[in-house]
Amino acid sequence: MYITLFLLVLFSSCKTYETFYGVTDTLDTYDASSKRLDLSYENHNIVPEEFNSLKDLKMLNLSGNTAVNVEEVLKSLPNPEKLEVLILDSLDLRNLPKGLSSFKSLKQLSLSYNPRLELKDVFTQLSTIPIEFLNLKGNNIQQLPETIKYITTLKDLNLSYNELHDAKSYEYLGKLPLLYSLWIDHNNLTELPKTVGLINQITYFYIDNNTLVSLPREIEGMKKLRVLHAGYNNFTTLPEEFIKMSNLIMVHINNNQIASISRKYETEKYAMLALLLDHNPIPESEKIWAEKIFKKFFLLSFEQQY
8 A cells, every 4th residue: 555655656746846847948948848948038029930849838937028929829839738837927917818718737827926917807717727826926916806716726825925904805715615825925914804714724824024913813713724934023922822723733933023922831732733933032941931831842943043
């Protein structure tokens, strides 16, 4: 049984490597056998005639080529149903290119730094494609349209470097059934809305690099959350809300202003088994107490460098 599992993982890893991490060709090196092609930031404005030979292409990066006709490039691909990764960053897009629905295997789509995107229409279009990872980093998003809930295949969503303060938006995110990882770091958040507790399906949550000083009690509703990244905020004490989060195993809360840890961690039960408190102004006496209380943790760090 273990050999079978190993072989399954091995072959799966090979396919993943080939698609996402394998050799990436450029306009100067690609040929008919290319699977990954990076044409980003090269000021292209035409579609190379040889594109119709790319029958096995799985990844394409067109970022930064604002003069290129994206629709024409995608239309020239002979087997759009094989493409799994498409990167369209910094193209000043308002809508998705027409014909994207023919990309039946598209799993990862990056639309970073396209602040004029009409998200309501974009999300409706994406509901017909099996997208698993969507990157909307740096799009000045202040509010998500309700249509995001129609992307039911979505597992990982990057909303870093936006301004997502709107409570209703977090409610919509809670309606994505398969959502596994969510990034809202670098969003200038001074607080999380109470509706964050409705995102109770995710496992990984990134709220680092904001200006948070506390967490709403409702965050305890995130019952499936296992790993929380909350570094580079303004917490002054380790939040007690972690105690009630029944699956929260690991917390990264480095580079804050934490100087004390609630004594409730000594008397109450909780799931947490790993805690990174690096680069916080924790007094030595508090560290000694914490090392005693958290002695069963598989990871407890106060000084680890990154």
